[in-house]
Amino acid sequence: MKGLGLARRGEELSLLCLGAHSDDIEIGAGGTILSLIASGVKLHVHWCVLSGGGSRSAEAKASAEAFLEGSSSSKVEIADFEDSYFPIHSRSIKHWLIDVRSRINPDIVLTHARLDAHQDHREVNQLTWNVFRDHLVLEYEIPKWDGDLGRPNAYVPLAADVLERKVQFLHKYFGTQRSKDWFDRDTFVGLARLRGMECRAPERFAEAFTVRKARIF
Numbered sequence: 001m002k003g004l005g006l007a008r009r010g011e012e013l014s015l016l017c018l019g020a021h022s023d024d025i026e027i028g029a030g031g032t033i034l035s036l037i038a039s040g041v042k043l044h045v046h047w048c049v050l051s052g053g054g055s056r057s058a059e060a061k062a063s064a065e066a067f068l069e070g071s072s073s074s075k076v077e078i079a080d081f082e083d084s085y086f087p088i089h090s091r092s093i094k095h096w097l098i099d100v101r102s103r104i105n106p107d108i109v110l111t112h113a114r115l116d117a118h119q120d121h122r123e124v125n126q127l128t129w130n131v132f133r134d135h136l137v138l139e140y141e142i143p144k145w146d147g148d149l150g151r152p153n154a155y156v157p158l159a160a161d162v163l164e165r166k167v168q169f170l171h172k173y174f175g176t177q178r179s180k181d182w183f184d185r186d187t188f189v190g191l192a193r194l195r196g197m198e199c200r201a202p203e204r205f206a207e208a209f210t211v212r213k214a215r216i217f
Contacts, residue, residue, distance in 0.1 A: 007036065017046070027188070050093065113125060
């Protein structure tokens with residue numbers, strides 16, 4: 001399976017990472033970000049968490065700094081939209097995203113999956129496509145009890161040590177989540193192994209994304 005090669009060592013690549021909650025980007029695309037930095041890509045990241053407050057805001061900032069260490073440049077923004085009620089705040093969230101778009105022009109936007117069962121995640125996805133119409137959008141997946149994992153069509157292979165760093169960071173920085181029965185090593189490694197099998201990843205692990213629209217040439 002031949003890769004597209006969106007960025008190679010020494011080349012510039014800018015990412016806009018959108019997450020409804022403080023651990024979403026890390027779970028869905030943390031390994032991809034770590035891999036790009038480790039590969040020598042000159043990575044510029046604008047990292048946005050849309051719901052923050054109290055201890056979860058501190059977790060989000062500390063985790064983002066860990067995942068982005070070694071990037072060429074990074075900016076972390078944390079908004080305060082009410083967790084679990086994004087649909088009724090759609091207008092305000094859209095204006096917030098339009099402001100982000102006015103300040104940056106990323107090569108790739110990472111966002112939630114369209115068919116995610118969590119209402120906040122779906123709202124972020126819909127507004128991403130509404131606001132970032134001229135960008136390559138990759139939708140990441142979040143495992144959870146809803147059983148809503150889909151059929152992704154794009155993969156980023158992960159080295160075993162990169163996956164291990166991702167798992168370690170998740171457990172280190174998200175103490176508020178450790179009590180959840182799905183938030184554990186088996187979940188993250190198991191999903192990465194399944195996606196690695198699907199794309200025949202050289203080191204057996206991968207993160208998966210959905211690409212709904214792309215301009216090839």
